[in-house]
Each structure stands twice: as structure tokens, then as C-alpha cells.
């Protein structure tokens with residue numbers, strides 16, 4: 001006989017772990033199924049840090065979700081006593097009418113988000129070398145999150161609240177059964193009232209109609225040893241985004257003390273732009289010399305004292321939608337029994353504390369109080 005739950009969460013990563021927590025802490029029976037460990041480095045959440053910011057250049061419609069995400073990160077930190085959000089401020093630079101600066105200013109103006117204009121950058125952040133023509137802004141209430149620690153803390157609290165979490169148990173298939181859902185794994189068959197699909201780069205395996213729309217790409221991240229350490233250390237240096245590449249933009253983080261954050265060691269930098277399309281099960285994890293050079297050249301150009309030697313190079317996966325906006329919705333055709341969060345297009349982690357809550361509400365048929373209409377699945381499909 002199959003074991004039955006109120007909800008099954010398929011994929012316990014960035015979005016699935018908080019969904020398990022919100023469901024279990026509200027008293028529902030929940031089973032989280034994860035194909036690897038919690039966390040792991042094969043999907044979208046590895047790499048020590050993720051930027052969180054509110055003056056959202058991608059679209060100001062995200063700001064109400066961000067307000068909720070900030071509030072949820074704070075209350076979860078208070079509940080657990082774990083620091084997951086580290087406020088460092090965030091420096092934005094680019095041409096005044098470029099995608100980044102234009103979008104940041106629009107969101108800040110629409111929602112009154114504190115934003116400082118920096119005219120003499122050398123006086124305030126001497127580490128940067130930027131063209132005189134660039135506009136530079138600083139968002140004080142921005143910083144970074146620790147993704148692996150956040151996921152494991154959500155998973156732990158889900159367990160404390162009574163969830164069942166199974167690791168190394170890949171879901172093979174799901175289908176409607178009676179008034180609920182049946183899920184088959186390599187170890188068993190389970191049934192539930194609702195299914196939450198948070199499979200990240202593997203989402204289209206479970207929602208084939210989305211396969212032509214979701215493009216998984218391989219992204220490269222680097223950690224380098226700066227020539228001088230102190231100017232780049234946490235406390236002395238902000239997170240940053242510079243809109244100087246065509247296409248995309250470079251971004252980075254301060255050097256984090258290993259004792260508190262674990263590795264990798266050094267100054268982290270990456271390029272935000274969809275990389276090479278890949279099959280998530282067959283990713284080449286070796287980083288080429290040409291890929292290293294792109295990152296190293298960006299650091300040398302933007303942070304002249306930032307590059308001494310390369311320390312670590314890693315890969316991670318984006319799951320991109322055609323418009324680079326997320327999909328958070330019910331899957332059409334299943335009477336609101338299947339909720340989905342996918343296609344986070346390289347900018348989703350900061351929202352996970354709010355997305356988990358929204359998914360718990362969707363799964364249990366509650367009213368959604370956040371404006372997620374612009375993230376509807378009907379942008380890309382009309383039926384399953």
C-alpha cells in the first residue's frame with residue numbers, strides 16, 4: 001500500500017526546502033523527495049553566496065515579493081538563530097540609460113527604496129576602476145544570502161515540524177490518481193492531495209509541455225586571491241554589479257572568512273548571462289582556460305587590485321524562461337492539485353523564503369496575497 005500525504009514536494013533545493021518547511025509548520029503532512037543530498041552541487045544552489053537586493057532592475061513588479069522575502073528571511077533567522085542574510089550594501093555601475101541602472105532607479109522610485117548616488121567613487125570605494133561616464137548607485141539594504149546554509153536550515157526546520165524528507169530518492173514519474181496525485185520513485189509509490197514541483201533544472205522532465213520553453217544553461221563562477229586581501233574582505237567591501245559586458249553583466253561578493261562560511265577561499269566573481277545550453281544530467285564540470293580568462297579579465301578591469309591568482313572555478317545551472325521571469329502557478333489541467341515553481345532564470349534564490357510560502361498556499365488551496373499574476377504559466381502554455 002502506498003503511503004499518503006497532504007503534499008509531496010518534488011525536489012528539495014532552493015524552493016522545495018522552504019516549501020516543505022511552510023507546509024509542515026502549518027500542520028500538513030508533507031513528503032519532500034530529493035534525488036541527491038540536501039544541499040548538493042549538481043543543480044542551481046551551490047556556491048556559498050547569492051545576492052539579495054530590492055531595487056530590482058529586472059522589473060519593479062518583483063518588489064512586493066522581495067519585501068515579503070526580506071521579512072521571511074528575518075523571521076526565519078529569528079526562529080532558528082542562524083544568520084542567513086548578510087547586509088553588505090550593493091554597488092551598481094553602468095551607463096545611466098543601460099538596463100541595470102535604468103531598472104534599479106525605476107524600482108527604487110516606484111517603491112521608495114533607499115538608493116544613494118555615488119559621485120566620487122574613489123573616495124568611498126577605492127577598490128573599483130570604472131569609466132568616468134558610468135553612473136554609480138549604492139543600495140544600502142542589499143547584501144548576500146548563504147544558499148546551502150539556508151536550504152539545510154529550512155530542511156531541518158521542516159523535519160522538526162514533522163515533515164518526512166527522503167534524500168537520494170529520485171522521482172521517476174507522477175500522475176493524477178482519484179482526487180489526488182501518485183508519485184513513483186526508485187524506492188516506492190506515494191500518494192498525496194497535492195504535488196509541488198520544484199525540480200529546478202530538471203523541471204521539464206516532469207512538465208514536458210514546458211520543455212521547449214525552459215533552457216538550462218551552464219554558468220561559471222570563480223574565486224580568486226586578490227593582490228591585497230584586506231580591502232576586499234567582508235566588512236570592507238560590498239557586493240557589486242557592473243553593467244559593462246555585452247551581453248550580460250559581471251557581479252561579485254566580498255572575501256568571506258572561511259571559519260564562518262566554509263570554502264571556497266577568495267573573492268567571488270561571475271557573469272550574469274545565460275551560458276551554454278546543457279542537459280542537467282550531462283554537465284561538463286571542467287572550466288576551460290578561455291572561460292577562466294573571461295572572468296579574470298573582468299576582475300582585472302573592474303577591480304585592479306582584485307586579481308593575484310585563480311583559486312577555484314566551478315559550474316552551476318540556470319533554468320531560463322524565454323522572458324527570464326519565473327513561473328509560479330498551478331499546472332493547468334489538474335484542478336489546482338499541482339503547483340509549480342520553475343524557470344528562475346539565474347535570479348531566484350533571494351525569493352525562496354517567499355516562494356516557499358506561496359507554494360504552501362497554492363498546494364493547500366489558500367488565497368495568495370502576493371501579486372504573482374505576472375509569473376503565470378499561461379505565458380508559455382495553455383494546457384498540459
Ligand SMILES: Cc1cc2nc3c(=O)[nH]c(=O)nc-3n(C[C@H](O)[C@H](O)[C@H](O)COP(=O)(O)OP(=O)(O)OC[C@H]3O[C@@H](n4cnc5c(N)ncnc54)[C@H](O)[C@@H]3O)c2cc1C
Pocket residue numbers: 010011012013014015016033034035036043044045047049050051052169170171172198199200201202203219220221270316317318341342343344345346347348349350351
Ligand atoms: C552561478 C549562479 C549564480 C546565481 N546567483 C544568484 C544571485 O546572486 N541571487 C539570486 O537570487 N539568485 C541567483 N542564482 C539563481 C538561484 O540560485 C536559482 O534561481 C535557484 O537556486 C533555483 O532554485 P530551484 O529550486 O529552482 O533549483 P534547485 O535549487 O537546483 O533545486 C531543484 C531540486 O530539485 C531536485 N530534483 C530534480 N529532479 C528531481 C527528481 N527527479 N527527484 C527528486 N529531486 C529532484 C534537484 O536535485 C534539486 O535539489 C544564481 C544561480 C547560479 C547558477
